[in-house]
Amino acid sequence: MRDEDKGREGEEIAAGFLKRNGYKILERNYRCRLGEIDIIAERGGEIYFVEVKYRTHPIHGTPLESITPQKISRLIKLAAHFLCERRLERACHFSVVGITKDGGRISIDFVQDAFDSTSVNN
Numbered sequence: 001m002r003d004e005d006k007g008r009e010g011e012e013i014a015a016g017f018l019k020r021n022g023y024k025i026l027e028r029n030y031r032c033r034l035g036e037i038d039i040i041a042e043r044g045g046e047i048y049f050v051e052v053k054y055r056t057h058p059i060h061g062t063p064l065e066s067i068t069p070q071k072i073s074r075l076i077k078l079a080a081h082f083l084c085e086r087r088l089e090r091a092c093h094f095s096v097v098g099i100t101k102d103g104g105r106i107s108i109d110f111v112q113d114a115f116d117s118t119s120v121n122n
Contacts, residue, residue: 007054011029011052014039015028018048022043023041023048026040027040030082032082032085034074034081037051038050038052040082046090047090047092048094049078049082049092050096050097051095052096054098054100056101063099063109067096076117094113095110098111
């Protein structure tokens with residue numbers, strides 16, 4: 001399976017997980033000049049910027065281990081851009097959905113508040 005197809009599959013799994021847990025998907029694959037946010041969701045009037053990490057074999061490490069300080073910094077900037085562009089002033093969260101598919105078994109790790117906007121120097 002190509003990386004692009006794996007990414008789509010992972011995002012489908014993550015979106016389904018979020019919906020089942022009461023999140024409304026506002027946008028998928030939000031893109032701007034700064035990069036891309038996998039999923040933007042809402043629950044309880046608050047916005048969740050969700051990074052999806054998908055692994056097909058645990059030998060490559062856990063999906064959550066692949067979130068680097070550079071990735072965090074980029075996501076924070078992307079979120080600020082999205083909020084400014086949409087003129088939204090709401091509480092926001094940075095979440096990670098880690099998906100591991102080993103054979104036919106899928107496991108999902110969800111960290112609702114994985115980091116905040118003070119996690120790195122912007």
